[in-house]
Amino acid sequence: xTTLPSLYISHGSxxxxxxxxxxxxxxxxxxxxxxxxxxxxxxxxxWLARQPQVGGAKRPxxxxxxxxxxxxxxxxxYPAPGAPELAARVTELLDKAGLPTTLDxxxxxDHGAWVPMRLLYPEADIPVVPMSIQPALGPAHQYxxxxxxxxxRDEGVLVIGSGSITHNLHDFRAGYSEEREAPxxxxxxxxxxxxxxxxDVDALLDYRRQSPFAEQAxxxxxxxxxxxxxxxxxxxxxxxxxxxxxxxxxxxxMDIYRFDGASAPLTAR
Numbered sequence: 001x002t003t004l005p006s007l008y009i010s011h012g013s014x015x016x017x018x019x020x021x022x023x024x025x026x027x028x029x030x031x032x033x034x035x036x037x038x039x040x041x042x043x044x045x046x047w048l049a050r051q052p053q054v055g056g057a058k059r060p061x062x063x064x065x066x067x068x069x070x071x072x073x074x075x076x077x078y079p080a081p082g083a084p085e086l087a088a089r090v091t092e093l094l095d096k097a098g099l100p101t102t103l104d105x106x107x108x109x110d111h112g113a114w115v116p117m118r119l120l121y122p123e124a125d126i127p128v129v130p131m132s133i134q135p136a137l138g139p140a141h142q143y144x145x146x147x148x149x150x151x152x153r154d155e156g157v158l159v160i161g162s163g164s165i166t167h168n169l170h171d172f173r174a175g176y177s178e179e180r181e182a183p184x185x186x187x188x189x190x191x192x193x194x195x196x197x198x199x200d201v202d203a204l205l206d207y208r209r210q211s212p213f214a215e216q217a218x219x220x221x222x223x224x225x226x227x228x229x230x231x232x233x234x235x236x237x238x239x240x241x242x243x244x245x246x247x248x249x250x251x252x253x254m255d256i257y258r259f260d261g262a263s264a265p266l267t268a269r
Contacts, residue, residue: 002035005260006146006159006233008226009116010245011045012252014066017076017115022246023254027119030243030256037158039083039127041090041149043142043229044112045163045222049132052094052101052145056087060128061108078114083127086157090129090149097148099141112162133229135222139205142225146232159233161226165189165255166217176250184213189253192227196240196257201231227257234259 007030012023020027046065047053062077087103094101109117113130134141149159166185176182191211195203205228208214208221218224234240238259245254 003260004035004037004153004156004158005258006153006161006230007259008161008163008230008255008257010164010252010254010256011112011116011162012164012248012254014069014073014111014115017111017118018070018072020119021248021254023256024119026243026245026256027116030258031120034158037126038156039086039129040117040158040160041086041129041131041152042113042117042160042162043131043133043145043226044110045133045226046110046112047107047130047132048135048222050136051134052099053104053107053132054087054090054094054101055082055107055130056084056103056105057082057107058084060130062114063108063110065110076114076118078109078118078124080109080114080117080121080124080126080128083129086127087129090131090152093148093151094145097144099145099148116160116162133222133225135220135225139207139221139225139228142228143201143205143232146229146234149229149233150235153233153235159230161228161230163223163226164252165192165224165227166251166253167223168216168219168251170219171251172249174251178247178250180250181247182216182251184216185247185251185253187212188214188217189255192255193242196231196242204228204231230257230259
């Protein structure tokens with residue numbers, strides 16, 4: 001069976017579901033290049049927990065975890081099946097890695113899961129297992145979660161981290177736009193790309209201290225943490241490919257990363 005890549009996807013605003021812009025085009029193109037997965041495990045920035053939790057529902061509901069948006073958005077359903085056996089496998093892998101995990105038999109798909117899944121696989125015919133992240137435990141923990149999930153890539157499972165490469169919602173009030181970008185966005189995403197290309201996992205795990213404008217790009221880091229799940233799932237040797245999907249509203253960079261192939265090892269001391 002072909003080893004699948006792992007992905008990090010910036011899912012953007014819930015409005016991405018009805019106004020997909022560049023991210024919709026890039027994800028459709030990406031889906032055409034990928035071997036068809038038998039299932040997807042997606043760590044979403046919108047499911048936060050103290051320890052890893054995995055959704056084991058047979059038919060996960062579409063969660064509309066937002067308010068103040070057009071009615072059209074609330075009417076969207078993404079009726080992908082779940083995969084309880086895969087959810088149990090994920091739980092087993094994390095437990096064996098010393099990461100105690102809870103299986104939630106009812107948790108559905110929040111917009112951090114169903115919005116990118118709908119753009120990748122609009123037919124909703126691939127089983128999806130959602131997974132929480134743990135903001136209190138930081139990047140190294142999420143990297144370890146990803147490392148534990150790496151075997152799934154050899155089992156036909158696509159591992160995705162869904163967040164946003166920049167995410168400062170306070171700056172929606174600052175008047176930024178496509179014509180006037182927030183000054184921190186490009187230096188931050190360029191630093192992330194450089195460190196991923198260099199395979200400098202140590203610097204990435206310490207991004208809060210080492211990257212330019214970390215606090216402005218991520219006042220809280222739950223939307224960047226899924227990147228470390230995808231990075232960890234890539235294994236010891238991976239090639240990081242950045243897929244540029246633009247910068248929305250002048251402050252939300254929509255970068256996608258695909259981790260696959262083999263080049264210089266991505267290692268942390």
